[in-house]
Amino acid sequence: MIGERMKIQRKIKGYSITKLASLAGVSKSYLSYIERGIQKNPSLQILSKVAVRLDTSIEYLMGEQSDPSVNFKRKIDKEWEDILKQSIDEGMSKEDFLQVRDYIMYKNWKEGS
Structure with missing residues (x-):
């Protein structure tokens, strides 16, 4: 699939x-x-x-x-925009966001199994 x-x-x-x-x-x-x-x-x-x-x-x-x-x-609300802007301003890269997202998805998957 x-x-x-x-x-x-x-x-x-x-x-x-x-x-x-x-x-x-x-x-x-x-x-x-x-x-x-x-x-x-x-x-x-x-x-x-x-x-x-x-x-x-x-x-x-x-x-x-x-x-x-x-x-x-889905639309990104103002709070999300602010969080993203602040994170980027503090030096967070796309790769950093993706790694955090991957970790959270893995953690959620692991907790669900």
Whole structure:
């Protein structure tokens, strides 16, 4: 399921597997294994990298959400904007945000299992 959804979203974006691999910082062969169902259990870190580049969510790729763009339809309220601006002003990078998000998602997953 993950591979099928990834491939569909990749094609919608008009990306070749090479382009997506480059954008996400993941090897082309690994993405190919996921899409072909050879690799059925990619890490949350890999899924996060791919989901961001496909403008979707890990939940969508894993089949837990039906709409691939649900997370991107929500508006960011003023408080979130202020938090993000302050964090960026204090030197937090996109990679830092992604690592924090990945950790929280992993922690929530671990607590739920």
